[in-house]
Amino acid sequence: MNAIVPLSTESDWTFELLQQYENEIARIAEDFQLDTYPNQIEIISSEQMMDAYASSAMPISYHHWSFGKQFLSVQNSYRRGHMGLAYEIVFNSNPCIAYLMEENTLTMQALVIAHASYGHNSFFKNNYMFRTWTDAGSIIDYMLFARKFIADCEQRHGVGEVEKILDACHALMFHGVDRYKRPYPISMHEEKRRQMEREAQLQQQVNELWSTIPVATDRGDGQAELRFPDEPQENILYFLEKNAPLLEPWQREIIRIVRKISQYLYPQRQTKVMNEGWACFWHSHILHQMYNEGLVNDGFMLEFLQYHTAVVHQPPFNSPHYSGINPYTLGYSMMQDLKRVCDAPTQEDRQWFPDIAGTPWLETLDFAMRDFKDESFILQFLSPRLIRELKLFSVVDDEEQDHLEVAAIHDEWGYQSIRESLSANYDLGNLEPYIQVYNVNVRGNRALTLRHDMHNGRPLEQENAEEVVRHLHQLWGFDVVLESVADDQVKSSIVHSELSADQH
Amino acid sequence: MTFLIDRRSNPKKKSAVNRQRFLRRYRAQIKESVAENLRGRTITADGQGEKISIPARDTRQPVFRHGQGGKITHVVPGNEEFTRGDKIPRPKGAAGGGGPGQASDQGEGLDEFVFQINQQEFLDALFDDMELPNLTKRQLSGLEEFKRVKGGFASDGAPSNLSVVRSMRSATMRRIALGAGKRTELRELEQQLQALEDSPENWEQRNDIEARMQILRDRLGRIPFIDEVDIRYHRHVKEPIPHSKAVMFCLMDVSGSMDQKTKDLAKRFYILLYLFLSRNYDKTEVVFIRHHTSAKEVDEEEFFHSRETGGTVVSSALDLMKSVIEARYSPKEWNIYGAQASDGDNWPDDASRSTQAITELLPLCQYYAYVEITQAGDKPLWLTYSPLREQWPETFSMQHITGPGDIYPVFHELFRKQSA
Structure with missing residues (x-):
């Protein structure tokens, strides 16, 4: 390219300029064989950015007080100047949605377009974690379903009841992930249809599990101590969804929703370094290429380098x-x-x-x-x-x-x-305590036992753990025991029993 | 492929519901914080909102996490002096090893969760579970304002009110109605025509039929697409907006015995009452009456700041209030509230006169509150007013205030929701 005319020399952006920069960035990204989802770049104000913060960048989500708390705390620190807001937020969906702050200068907008819309975007599309665990095409649909379902539940059962379940689910959110099984993508309508089916079926299954009619097998010896589940299960939310005896079908569905979202966010928690590294590498590379082609001038580059070095x-x-x-x-x-x-x-x-x-x-x-x-x-x-x-x-x-x-x-x-x-x-x-569902006392008091495998002898933080166990009890409905185990020995345990719990 | 979208004009309040959920959940703590804020300083009605801090413990969302202890290997950048095998004393309190300490980055301790609420939310929290007594008696009055509401359709009106949908609908109806007969005949002729063979002996008959059909088609064509009679207009009707009006009388003793501190306390009480009334009524007016031996209606500035000396004759203020009501605030139209603050002094001879005056006044009022700001025990005015509590339990109440901390609790007590 011989046209040594920079695209602009101003620092204020306009939509026309953004479009031009975007075209050039897209062209260079293609030259470097970056494989991306289509991009949807949205310019938003600072207040909208705070909204986006509050719902972990989900463009749409159900209502919950914790998002309100998040919003208030971001708003408070921002207003008092303790904290700047991010220049962009990007959401893993197809098309890939990137939010850009209106306050950004033109240089910054170019930087974040390269960073988010090409760097992160190509990472979302190609990294194996994301390919395995997320389905960018149907997430927005699913969130829509989730929001509507939870709103319906609130109508029918009251905000308070729904909040109780959500609180409990959020406490166990990180323990609602399948590490080995691949979820399959489905659309909202399909989800809705299946949800109806599940309601009926699930309840039946649970009833079978707790059926009081004695089963003829394995009687007499009492040698082999039967455990339920046969193998310890690490997906606690999944276990509760399928097996908690007292939950209503709609409560199971809410557990499922939280579980699904947690699963969707799971790859992001495991690829923070790579994802950011990849995006930084590419914004730097693409903008340097633009400079080499004479599309941007020295001033642009100096401003860019300053941001880049700070990051x-x-x-x-x-x-x-x-x-x-x-x-x-x-x-x-x-x-x-x-x-x-x-x-x-x-x-x-x-x-x-x-x-x-x-x-x-x-x-x-x-x-x-x-x-x-x-x-x-x-x-x-x-x-x-x-x-x-x-x-x-x-x-x-x-x-x-x-x-x-x-x-x-x-x-x-x-x-x-x-x-x-x-x-x-x-x-x-x-990083996270390793906790599994270990056993249910199926024949006795239905107590649920979980085991915390103490990696390197690290204990649980007691106060938090006690509260989470209380939430577990809320979902399970009967006694809950959490044992911390090291070298096959129970080192400590937290018990939440019926007697101490408030019944409702 | 890329879409650039300007979302700045989208609604900003996406988190509003979540925010409300949060405020609802922590209502009790927020109320406590609001009352706490009130204790220390005056309320300003400038609408800037209020800083609330509630214990962070309560708002915590628990998750399983590691506690202290066990064996952890940290990897840390920026080594300058250490070599393998070096022993470093364990830092006190911190998680150890130069690991990221969980210091607060917000300048606040981690014990408090701090946020802002707006004026409306502040007042909601402030006056939660309080109500104005006897609110039902004369709630609505005033028919001077109207609003326009849609009231169906009319066949005449201003062009700007034209209802296109309605007009087109009646045009369609008219066209169907006017054309129905002709179209039926047309269809019949069509069938006849098809039944007739296309041979020379039938030509004449065919021509007749075709001519007739042509005439019918022309007539159908002449039915106007839209006609004057089809036009419909939106109709608007005026509906009166019900208004509730209240007037608040602030009565204060400004005799020599009332010092500035006492007046400040009274002022705070008045401000609370004013905020409370403004929330309940569309329009709230305030009348300031101050008195020593004689009473005078004044503006706010003079009411709170100028100082007089001399004795105290309470009945003079009560009389003035009555005459102001008679002159300007007809009880039929206005909800009348009285708030009297005093240090409790009164001229001994005035006692019976005051009782007389207030007895005449109370039937006119929705509510009358007397606060006595005093450190000492019961003063003359308190004794004078005491019997009224029995006689007018609905309308009259009185309370003691000794310091700024009392104002909100006393106010709360005065306007507590009466459990049915």
Whole structure:
């Protein structure tokens, strides 16, 4: 291209200009073979942005007080200047919806279009987590169904009753995810039809489970202690939906809705670093390409670089601004580093990455984006060089020791260890307590027993756990016991029994 | 493919319902906070809303999470001095190891959840479970304002009120009605025509039929598509807007014994009453009457700030209030409220005169509240008014106020919802 005329020299955006920038960005993205959903870019005001915050960027959602609380707290911090709002929010749907703030300058709008509408968008479409767990085509439909269903329930059973169920479900939201089974996409009408069917069927099943007619098998010996469920189940909400004895059909359906949404958001929680890294990598790449083509001028680039550097800045641990590892920095640096390993590998790189050193970078990055999540991505691709750059070190905090101990630093002996520790820090299995439905006393008092597998001896936070158990009791309707187990021994337990519970 | 959409004009209040849900759920805590806010300072009616803080504990959404303890490996950036095997003393209180401390980023402690509510929500919380007594008696009056509501259709009217749908509908009806006979005949002739063979002996008959059909078609064609008589207009009727009006009389003793502090307390009480009345009535007027030995109607500024000395004759104010009512506020039209604040002093000789005056006044009023702002025990005026509580339990009430903290509770007591 020889037309060395920048698209604009102003900092205020107009719709015409945005369209022009968007066209150029789309063209460059295509040159780089970014595969995306169609884009829907929406310009919104700050108040609408706060609305979007409150409902985890869902364009549509059911009503619940917790969203109101979220809104009030964002509004309060924003008004008092404690917090700026995000420049954009992007939602994983087809078409991919990106919200852009009207206050953004033209440079910023170009940046966020490249970042969200091409970076995140292509990640949503191609990463295996998203391909497996989410169905971008039907989510809006499903949310519509959910909103309507819950509104109907509120009409029929009262806001208070519905709120009780939702509160309980939200408390268990992170334990409503199938990690191995793939959900299938269905439309709203289909969902509605099936929901009717489910209502009738489910109730029947539950009744069978609790049937008082004795079953003729396995009597006498009492040797093999029968457990229900046969295998521990990690999807607690699913278990309750299918087996809680006292729930009404509509309550089961609400559990299902919360479960579905949690499942939909599950991949996002597992790919934070990669997703942001990928998007940052591409906004930087695309805008640099625009600069090389002469489409934007120096002023634009300087402004862009300033935003960009601020986003991928990592304060060191002893800085007052430090608040953990910045996922933008880690992700972006890893993507850049991966490109470097492809383009200009050193001897060290060849040793560590024999498969990818010197390969075409576009293909390698594409592969990395598609088939990994944060945990495996870090385990596979964190290079010694980046560990040195970020000066990473690992510290072991063992409650049995008086001191914290530095386990590894950025040296020859430390690389592998740091890689493994950092990767483990992004494994949801480590981050969230691992709790499973263990047993139901089917023949006696119907008490439900859950087991918390104490990973590395880490206990549950007591106060929270007690409240969640109370919510569990609300759904289950009978005694609930939560046992924390380490080395096959119950270390502690929380019991919520009928006698102490308030009945209604 | 990309769509650029301008959503800025979309409704902004997407979270309004959720916000209401939140406020509803924490109503009790919010009320407490509102009462707390009130204790410390005056209420201003400038509509800026109110900062509310409620215990964060109550609004917490519990989830299973890890507590302290066990073995954790942190990975941290920015190493400058450490090498493998270094021992670092455990930081006190924090989660350890330079891990992200959960410090509050909002300048508030984590114990409080702070947010803003608007003036309307503030007043809702403030006057929740309070009501005006005897509200039913003379609620509505005033027929001076009207609003226009749709009242069906008319065959004449202004062009701007033309109802296109209605007009087209009656045009269609007319066309069907006028053409029905002709169309039936036309169909019959058509059948005859088809029945006749196309041979020379039938030509004449065929021509006749065709000519007749042509005439019918022309006539059908001449039925106008739309005619003067089809036109319909929207009709509007005037409906009176019911209005409720209230007048509030503020009576205050400004004799030498009332100092500025006492007046401030009275002022706060009046403001509360004013806010409360404004919420219940479309229009609320305020009349300020101050008195020492003689009474005078004044404006707000003078009422609260100018100072006089001398003795106290309460009946003078009551008499003036009565004459103002007679002159300007007919009880038939107005809901009349009286609020009297005093330190309780009165001229001993005036006692019977006051009783007389207030007895004449009470039948005119919806409600009359007397607050005595005093540190000491029962003062002369309190004793004078006491018997009224028995005689007029519906209309009259009195309370003691000793400090700013009392005002809201006393107010609350005065206007508490009467359980049926």
